[in-house]
Amino acid sequence: MKSSLLILLLLLSHLTPITRADPLYQICQNLGNYTTNSTYQSNLNLLLHTLSSNGPITGFLTDTEGSSPNQVFGRALCRGDTIQSNCASCLSNAVQDVVQLCPHQMSAIIWYDDCQLRYSNATFFSKWEGDL
Incomplete structure (x- = not known):
């Protein structure tokens, strides 16, 4: 019994720690x-805080901070089948x-398996952009 426990502990100690995606x-x-x-x-800091704090509530959020020429537009989007806690974690990352x-x-866009985050100094709300 002790040897089985020792082997299990040795195996667990060699596992790679779970890291974020x-x-x-x-x-x-x-x-x-x-x-x-x-x-x-x-x-931008205010916008990113709002998107990561409030985006997980519905899985989708657009927001704007400031006024021209320092205005920032942003969007947080989580995949429809992503649970709220995973959405929150993904947007935080x-x-x-x-x-x-x-x-x-x-201006930047970042994608993960569970979410997407975008911000820009130019509005992109309700605009088609075939090529980014």
Whole structure:
């Protein structure tokens, strides 16, 4: 019995720890850069917080922060069969990753298996964009 327990513990100690999912895809759109501590960055931070906090409630949220020329448009979208806790986790990861993968970009999109997050300094609500 002790040997079985010891073997089980040894096997468990060699397992790779579970890590969060990497993005499937991201686009750092070339629509300009913002500077650190700028009004745009403050608006972006507010927007990302709102999208990750309120997006999981319905699985879809659009929002806008600020006014021109520092206005930021955003969308959070979770897959329809994603439970609320997974949606929340996915959007939280998206917020963290998008600012690291697209630093100082005024427009970016990031996809995961369970969610998508997008923000831009140009409105994309109700607009067809065949090519990003």
